[in-house]
Amino acid sequence: MINKQRIIDRFISYITIDTQSDPESQTTPSTEKQWVLARKLADELQEMGMTEVSIDDHAYVMATLPANVPHQVPVIGFISHFDTSPDFNATDIKPQIIEDYDGKDIVLNEEKNIILSSEYFDDLKQYKGQTIITTDGTSLLSADDKAGITEIMTAMQYLIDNPEIPHGKIRVGFTPDEEIGRGAHKFDVEKFGAEWAYTMDGSQIGELEFENFxxxxxxxxxxxxxxxxxxxxxxxxxxxxxxxxxxxxxxxxxxxxxxxxxxxxxxxxxxxxxxxxxxxxxxxxxxxxxxxxxxxxxxxxxxxxxxxxxxxxxxxxxxxxxYFNMREKIEPVMHIIEIAKEAMKEANVEPLLKPIRGGTDGAQLSYMGLPCPNIFAGGHNFHGKYEYVPVESMQKATEVIVKIAEMTSMKYK
CATH class of the missing domain: 3.30.70.360 (Alpha-Beta Plaits)
Incomplete structure (x- = not known):
């Protein structure tokens, strides 16, 4: 079982680092502050025992979890972005942890009368009884996409700590500037070396997306x-x-x-x-x-x-x-969608196939030769003060990553 408190602690350690990107900047990354989290991730990957850890001149972070099986397995990857949207304040994020959520409105900021309404945002009700992390109403949460980073990092640590789980070679990648449409622009697909990958950048639990605008x-x-x-x-x-x-x-x-x-x-x-x-x-x-x-x-x-x-x-x-609709590049390799669907079912998550009303690094990467559908990271109401993420959804996303790694290994045995 994926440890809940570790998920919370890791997630909060990431979101309290301001990594807002800047569409007016011409550099990569577009803001110097993105380097802070990029370096932290590289250090953590090194410390947990990942190999081939690298951070390039543009802050793209990559690392490898070596295979622990003797047979040939396709190299797969998991990718998330560490920048935060410029659409709303992302400085001095003060997360609130709501345990055993009662299904009612959540007061984000009593002084400013900012309410996360369970009637207006009715998706909230499906998380009754769970632990929810919200903002304090003065910033976004940056679960987009630090929830995805949390899940990938936690999954890699879990696989390292549980070597009896079979898996092939796994590559992980973390990118800057996705929120301003440049996340994949300088991503070195050849260096990454995966046959296919998944971005952990979707919203509610169960989402599996392979078509976008x-x-x-x-x-x-x-x-x-x-x-x-x-x-x-x-x-x-x-x-x-x-x-x-x-x-x-x-x-x-x-x-x-x-x-x-x-x-x-x-x-x-x-x-x-x-x-x-x-x-x-x-x-x-x-x-x-x-x-x-x-x-x-x-x-x-x-x-x-x-x-x-x-x-x-x-x-x-x-x-x-x-960017363009990735469906054209995913349809010839639909087995990668079937693996993700099976992994979700193994984790007791009902797959929810839907088109992305937006973009993702995966769309550009798919056209760069790396088929890359999108899997839920668990957050809701991205890019604003009403953003929240259920911890249990992050747990399940982490479990799905582990299951994908295991099932890919077993399918190619």
Whole structure:
């Protein structure tokens, strides 16, 4: 049995280190503070007896658990990211441990009247009687993805401490900057040397994901003409009004708050401007590649149409692809999904196959030659003050890692 208190202690030791990434930075890692946890992980891997421990110039950490069986077994890997989302405060995280959760609302911060509502966040109710770790309402928790790191590290320690469990060679990897879409950019797949891997980066217990959004980022620049407002008639062109026209011309119900499952969307993530220039930042998402490409074309066509109305080159749209749906790369090797499903069932976890409404390092790694589906890490409400994780879910995720290692070894005996 995976020790519950060790899970808690390890998890808290990681989340109290600020590793927030920075999308404006051009370095890797994007923030110096990510090095603190990267070095800590490398040291811990060395201390627990892992081999081939390395940390490269960009803070990517890798290590090996050597095989303990004589027969040939494919090398498999487990991967998590150690950066934390820049979407909310990640400094001075003060976790709260709720033992024997009663199924009711949880007061995160009495002074600020911040409540984790069991009615609004109804997933909470399924964890009645369990131990839940929450924030204090002033920060995110960073269970995304320090829960995954905790599970991988604990599983490796468990396999080392229990050598009677058969397994082949296992590689582990920890990456920076996943939250800003760069987690796999400098990942050395050849050095990692695994035939396939799993990211421990999903949400609720049971999740097993091998399809995700196709993703792109769009920068929309709107140019106007600034003139003194007292003398502006027939001369001023306010870029902000043109930007509003652009925003309102996109399908209003195809936004994150109106879509689910495999439905795609346009998401206006940032807007800033003045009369002279307005800058809109969008993310474009769709599971279907054809629909994804059509969304990109729609934005370009809309810009052209508005430019023709104003008889000027007033809008430009720069679109950059970020990652693609990993399903195309996983379907030829579906046995790696079957192994994960069987491992979950062995751990008394019901597999929950669902598409990821987001991205993961695994998507990019799959296109880099390392098939890499995603397994639950256990957390909920990522990237905000309502984030929480049940400890029992982390225990089960750790057990699933151990079972995957064992079952892979047995299947190739």
């Amino acid at each position: 196709n993703a792109a980022k769009a920068i929309v620049k709107v140019r106007g003409k600034g003139v003194h407002p007292g003398y502006a008639k027939d001369k001023m062109v306010n870029s902000q009004y043109i930007a509003v026209d652009f925003i309102n011309s996109l399908p209003r119900l195809e936004t994150p708050e109106h879509t689910e499952d495999r439905q795609g969307f346009f998401h206006l993530s940032s807007m800033k401007g003045d009369v002279e220039e307005t800058l809109l930042e969008y993310i474009i998402r769709d599971h279907d590649l054809g629909h994804f490409n059509a969304r990109k074309e729609m934005m370009q066509d809309l810009a052209s149409e508005i430019c023709s109305q104003y008889e000027s080159d007033c809008i430009s749209v720069e679109i950059t692809d970020q």
